Amino acid sequence: MYNLSTVVRHAVIAAAVFCGLSTPVSAQLTIPITTAHNALVLHADATGRLNTLYFGEKLTDTSDYSRLAISRRDGADILSSAYTPAGSTSLAEPAIAVTHTDGNKSLDLRYVSHTTTSENANVSTTAILLKDPVYALEVTLYYKVYANDDVIEQWSRIDNKEKGPVTLDKYASANLCLKADRYWLRQYHGDWAKEMQPEESQLTHGIKTIDTKLGARADLFEPSVFMVSLDKPAGEDEGSVLYGSVEWSGNFRVDLEVDPNDDLRIIAGINNYASPYVLKPGQQLTTPAFLYTFSARGKGEASRNLHRWARDYKIPNGRGDRLTLLNNWESTYFNFNEDTLRGLIKDAKKLGVNLFLLDDGWFGNDYPRNDDHAGLGDWQENRKKLPNGLIALVKEAQQDGVKFGIWVEPEMVNPKSDLYFRHPDWVVKQPGREEHYYRNQLVLDLANPAVQDFVYGIVDSLFIKNPGLAYIKWDCNAVIYNAYSAYLKKDQSQFYVDYVRGLYHVLDRLRAKYPAIPMMLCSGGGGRVDYGALKYFTEYWPSDNTDPLERIFIQWEYSYFYPAIASANHVTNWGKQPLKFKIDVAMMGKLGFDIPVAKLSPADLAFCQNALKLYGEIRSVIWQGDQYRLSDPHIADMASMLFVDSARSSAVLFNYLANNRYGAGNKAPIRLKGLDPAKHYRVQEVDRYPGSRSGRENNGVYSGDFLMKIGLDPQINSSRTSVVIRLTAE
Numbered sequence: 001m002y003n004l005s006t007v008v009r010h011a012v013i014a015a016a017v018f019c020g021l022s023t024p025v026s027a028q029l030t031i032p033i034t035t036a037h038n039a040l041v042l043h044a045d046a047t048g049r050l051n052t053l054y055f056g057e058k059l060t061d062t063s064d065y066s067r068l069a070i071s072r073r074d075g076a077d078i079l080s081s082a083y084t085p086a087g088s089t090s091l092a093e094p095a096i097a098v099t100h101t102d103g104n105k106s107l108d109l110r111y112v113s114h115t116t117t118s119e120n121a122n123v124s125t126t127a128i129l130l131k132d133p134v135y136a137l138e139v140t141l142y143y144k145v146y147a148n149d150d151v152i153e154q155w156s157r158i159d160n161k162e163k164g165p166v167t168l169d170k171y172a173s174a175n176l177c178l179k180a181d182r183y184w185l186r187q188y189h190g191d192w193a194k195e196m197q198p199e200e201s202q203l204t205h206g207i208k209t210i211d212t213k214l215g216a217r218a219d220l221f222e223p224s225v226f227m228v229s230l231d232k233p234a235g236e237d238e239g240s241v242l243y244g245s246v247e248w249s250g251n252f253r254v255d256l257e258v259d260p261n262d263d264l265r266i267i268a269g270i271n272n273y274a275s276p277y278v279l280k281p282g283q284q285l286t287t288p289a290f291l292y293t294f295s296a297r298g299k300g301e302a303s304r305n306l307h308r309w310a311r312d313y314k315i316p317n318g319r320g321d322r323l324t325l326l327n328n329w330e331s332t333y334f335n336f337n338e339d340t341l342r343g344l345i346k347d348a349k350k351l352g353v354n355l356f357l358l359d360d361g362w363f364g365n366d367y368p369r370n371d372d373h374a375g376l377g378d379w380q381e382n383r384k385k386l387p388n389g390l391i392a393l394v395k396e397a398q399q400d401g402v403k404f405g406i407w408v409e410p411e412m413v414n415p416k417s418d419l420y421f422r423h424p425d426w427v428v429k430q431p432g433r434e435e436h437y438y439r440n441q442l443v444l445d446l447a448n449p450a451v452q453d454f455v456y457g458i459v460d461s462l463f464i465k466n467p468g469l470a471y472i473k474w475d476c477n478a479v480i481y482n483a484y485s486a487y488l489k490k491d492q493s494q495f496y497v498d499y500v501r502g503l504y505h506v507l508d509r510l511r512a513k514y515p516a517i518p519m520m521l522c523s524g525g526g527g528r529v530d531y532g533a534l535k536y537f538t539e540y541w542p543s544d545n546t547d548p549l550e551r552i553f554i555q556w557e558y559s560y561f562y563p564a565i566a567s568a569n570h571v572t573n574w575g576k577q578p579l580k581f582k583i584d585v586a587m588m589g590k591l592g593f594d595i596p597v598a599k600l601s602p603a604d605l606a607f608c609q610n611a612l613k614l615y616g617e618i619r620s621v622i623w624q625g626d627q628y629r630l631s632d633p634h635i636a637d638m639a640s641m642l643f644v645d646s647a648r649s650s651a652v653l654f655n656y657l658a659n660n661r662y663g664a665g666n667k668a669p670i671r672l673k674g675l676d677p678a679k680h681y682r683v684q685e686v687d688r689y690p691g692s693r694s695g696r697e698n699n700g701v702y703s704g705d706f707l708m709k710i711g712l713d714p715q716i717n718s719s720r721t722s723v724v725i726r727l728t729a730e
């Protein structure tokens with residue numbers, strides 16, 4: 001079924017008519033792009049201009065789409081363009097702006113043809129070809145539909161068929177147009193250890209822009225994920241909401257404009273800041289995808305659709321297994337040697353995790369990496385710390401039945417490194433200007449193919465020299481200051497785009513050679529996660545802030561967009577909560593540890609070991625199940641998160657006290673969701689710390705109907721701050 005490939009040519013309107021100055025189109029055309037529940041309906045009018053007629057819940061009778069009309073008020077039609085060109089009749093914020101070979105800045109785009117290609121029963125792509133009637137410039141709009149997930153990836157390809165170069169001054173991936181009375185935007189801001197801080201506000205007329213200009217680690221202050229509720233703020237289970245995100249790990253820009261028609265125009269893609277992109281004759285540019293999903297049944301459904309889509313189509317091995325691990329970063333920082341690490345490998349085994357992850361500090365000789373001022377770029381084992389090389393440790397781990405993983409930050413260089421002296425031209429910095437550092441480091445110029453080879457070679461040679469190496473943590477701790485590529489010379493405006501393309505090129509090569517290796521996408525915290533990068537990484541690091549109380553909020557917000565299987569959550573010494581609380585929070589994703597195991601009391605060690613055994617039993621429900629946010633800690637005293645497997649026979653409910661004021665706790669039972677009302681579930685409180693007070697409802701059996709209508713009381717209060725409940729259908 002999945003290999004079936006059919007090409008359905010719906011309609012072709014004679015391209016010839018677009019070659020002259022006058023561009024009449026004899027036929028009008030409606031193009032519905034539909035998912036299981038929704039429709040995006042485009043319309044080519046008599047002149048060939050392509051507009052958005054409708055975006056929202058699918059109509060039962062598709063012929064009704066032809067009843068929809070674009071307002072004929074002067075100027076109104078130009079606002080609903082499916083891909084607004086600049087400089088001709090449209091005066092709205094453009095999706096595309098160009099400078100032709102002759103210096104002319106006008107662009108008009110008219111429909112030529114469209115095709116739909118099916119990959120399988122769920123996935124199809126509609127491609128719509130548009131052409132300027134005066135200039136030989138073509139734009140193809142792509143809509144890749146994941147029907148059952150209600151997800152669309154949209155991108156565009158711009159073809160320069162002119163005789164000389166064309167400069168793309170703006171080149172968005174998508175240009176949506178939504179209709180509602182009012183719009184509420186939920187957007188995010190943040191910083192190191194404060195990722196994914198939400199703000200929700202009503203959009204007013206004019207343009208609201210979410211963007212970044214940081215180059216690398218681009219999400220640090222503002223990620224590209226957002227959601228827009230239509231008419232009223234959507235809840236978990238009701239209300240119409242669109243989720244959007246640019247699949248791009250560099251500068252992005254999303255413009256949200258409530259226009260004079262009161263419609264919402266969303267124009268999303270690569271940020272054109274400092275990035276006019278020149279296409280030589282015959283060249284083309286394909287933009288990254290803008291990803292969106294729409295639900296008329298609230299935020300919960302939208303996020304579950306996105307999670308399912310991500311596991312099935314984007315994240316490597318999204319339906320597969322993951323490794324639990326012990327990381328040494330916070331227990332040793334840079335201060336370790338071979339003996340220390342041998343001990344930690346033994347600790348990993350004792351703890352019961354699958355893998356030991358060696359973090360920063362293992363490399364550099366002329367400039368040893370003993371703190372974050374030196375060594376980045378010199379990826380040879382430090383001979384003092386590791387006299388027998390990494391291979392000795394990899395083998396040691398293998399003998400102990402533990403896998404071995406390693407940290408790299410291959411895009412970066414410290415000025416105190418051999419690499420910096422050998423290849424100053426590989427470093428992103430402005431000639432003639434003072435260097436400016438972020439965490440004492442600079443970024444390597446991934447626009448340069450030689451640098452791409454170098455970065456690829458770092459990881460490749462680690463695998464070649466260390467057979468058995470089983471995991472990569474890929475870090476990225478600096479933004480790009482003083483953006484300048486010695487390689488690009490006069491073409492500096494391509495730098496930000498070519499940097500990300502260079503990065504993806506490296507990752508493509510690595511994934512081609514090492515398709516099954518789990519890799520963590522890290523960025524001094526969560527400054528980098530997006531679906532462009534998650535094509536290559538099995539998991540991401542949400543934040544260096546592992547205080548579990550903070551993590552409840554951070555993970556809550558990430559959970560709207562990314563599935564739990566991709567969230568690398570480590571138990572550390574951050575925060576004042578007890579060990580059990582920390583482990584419970586970290587279990588709501590991919591569990592890891594970063595604590596000095598040797599310092600654990602026997603009781604705490606036994607608790608960790610048992611928690612890992614329990615995690616082995618429930619992790620597939622967490623990783624693959626449907627996720628329901630039941631009690632929002634922004635509003636209530638407690639956070640409550642439920643995972644239910646697809647058969648609705650197993651579920652895990654996590655509950656936490658998120659407010660430490662007097663008397664705080666859950667006031668009423670928590671009503672569950674997603675269960676089978678007809679099934680009976682054994683309810684069991686699990687992961688209890690020995691000797692702690694158990695809940696009243698331990699070991700009861702309740703119908704799904706009861707649990708969803710009346711609910712379950714986790715009895716969260718100041719003496720029971722974290723409660724995990726497992727439900728198993730009998």
Ligand code: DGJ
Binds near residue numbers: 359475
């Ligand atoms: C930042 C990461 O987020 C940490 O987990 C750790 O790997 C350090 N970098 C190492 O420098």
